[in-house]
Amino acid sequence: MGCSYFCNSLPKGGMMPIALIDCNSFYASCEKIFRPDLKDRPVVVLSNNDGCIVAMSSEAKKLKIPRGAPLFKVKELIDRYKVEVFSSNYTLYGDISSRVMSIIMESTDTVEVYSIDEAFANWNFQDPIDYAYLIRKRIKMWTGMPVSIGIAETKTLAKIANHIGKKSCNGLFWLQEEYREEILRDTPIEDVWGIGRQLALFLRSRNIMTAYDFIQQEDWWVKKHLTIVGLRTKWELQGRASINFEEEVKENRAIMSSKSFGNPITELDDLLEGTKSYVHDAFHKMSKQKLKAKSITLYLTTNSFRKNDMQYRNSITMELEDYSDYLPDFIKAADKGIRQIFREGYKYKKTSVLLTDLKLPKEITPDLFTLKDPRKDKIRDCVNELNMRYGKGTVVCNLKRGSGNRWTMKRELLSPEYTTKWKDLPKVN
DNA sequence: TCTGGGGTCCTAGGACCC
DNA sequence: TCTGGGGTCCTAGGACCC
Known part of the structure; x- marks a missing residue:
């Protein structure tokens, strides 16, 4: 497909175009920013835990390394083509992301930050393509991050436009109404945002192969088989905006911390230590948003990939007496919960901690019969401040620290925190 | 040997109430 | 002993996204 759909007039009907701005190979691009020597390298x-490949630069994609493959299965390719490999450095990615997002937000009225590497923006301009050029250039110049931009009447169509831009139009594409049908005929059903693997299989079995085939189906049929979510997707493809534009940052309904252990764990004590460190993690996220939680769910599971091991998984939800933002309440609950679901004789692979029933203090009706202990508030504020200022893990509760724990995550190929740690600041000679 | 983590939304089904 | 139906709330599970 060529790029012949560019045109300099606003779409008829005055529909506000939606732009999807999306960073190219985000994690891999972050790693390249401070390593000019990696410019054209995979x-x-x-x-x-250095387990699977989650992101690839375009050079690596060309080597046909499957996304999601465990590292050990593609080791040979990696060595042969001298692919540069990094552990994930979320501190770096988060910081680069917020720089990119603030550029987008400065330069346009309404923005929804959709994920770490993409944002939707309402672009009410005479010529959105001109504007896309400008923004892209600015982001590249100020942060070093390459982005692609797709523009269309709905979010789902903007996704498709973005995809086309990435593939064949130098990263920019405006999908206009008069070309929609042609483009939908060229869009395989599994490439549609909201149609995942299961649904694509189902639709293909009904001979629905493209986005165009999909919008030929009756509303009732789509709703029956794909629920209201699928029906919205259909409408979006027809140019009818059906997915809300969420400008405000949504409050989380749940906060999770879930990690595999570096090694299989058999002892209750190690399991408790690991779980408590995830409680700290989840609690830190919750504190940053100034939320309180009323319940905490603990999950534990063995390694289901190891077919010869005995398998066990279980979970338990602990209700706190009241909404709390006091760490020891959660640590106590987690300790009690894990002891209840722990069974001797298994090799545990992973525990997860989920905080739910989250509320802002102002949304909580105080309980007349619970006496408040003002000392708790002081301790909490003090600990939170220290952890915000000096990084999470500065002050901990009932937790042995340090690396070398059996449960600690593996991160052997970690890059420096170029932008968030003084000692990691890049040097220029 | 080594196989991710963190979210959202929807539905079905059970418990319970009237 | 016969035996209805509507409503709400909760949870588990399955789909999706990045």
Whole structure:
């Protein structure tokens, strides 16, 4: 498909175009920013514990390394092509992301930050393509991050436009109404935002192969088989905006910390230590948003990939007496919960901590019969401030620290925190 | 040997109430 | 002993996203 759909007039009907601005190979691009020597080299980024490949630079994609593959399965390719491999450095990615987002927000009226590497923006301009050029250039110049921009009447169509831009139009594409049908005929059903693997299989089995085939189906049929979510997708593809534009940052409904252990864990004590460190993690996220939680769920599971091991998984939800933002309440609950679901004789792979029933203090009706202990508030404020200022983990509760724990995550190929740690600041000679 | 983590939304089904 | 139906709330599970 060429780029012949560019045109300099606003779409008829005055519909406000939606732009999707999306960073190219985000994690891999972050790693390249401070390493000019990697400019045209293949780069991959690993998941926690250096397990799977979660992101690839375009050079790495060309080597046909499958996304999501465990590192050990593609080791040979990696060595042969001298692919540069990094552990994931979320501190770096988070910081680069907020720089990119603030540029987008400065330069346009309404923005929804959709994920770490993409944002939707309402672009009410005479010529959105001109504007896309400008923004892209600015982001590249100020942060070093390459982005692609797709523009269309709805979010789902903007996704498609972005995809086309990435593939064949130098990163920018405006999908206008008069070309929509042609483009939808060229869009395989599994490339539609909101149609995942399961649904694509189902639709293909019904001979629905493209986005165009999909919008030919009756509303009732789509709703029956794909629920209201699928029906919205259909409407969006037809140019009818059906997915809300969420400008405000949504409050989380849940906060999770869940990690695999570096090694299988058999002892209750190690399991408790690991879990408590995840409680700290989740609690830190919650504190940053100034939320309180009323319940905490603990999950634990063995490694289901190891077919010969005995398998066990379980979970338990602990209700706190009241909404709390006092760390020891959560530590106590987690300790009690894990002891209840722990069974001797298994090799545990992972525990997860989920905080739910989250509220801002102003939304909570105080309980007349619970006496408040003002000392708790002081301790909490003091600990939170120290952890915000000096980084999470500065003050901990009932937790042995240090590396070398059996449960600590593996991150052997970590890059420096170039932008968030003084000692990691890049030097210029 | 080594196989990610963190979210959202929707539905079905059970418990319970009237 | 016969035996209805509507409503709400909760949870588990399955789909999706990045």
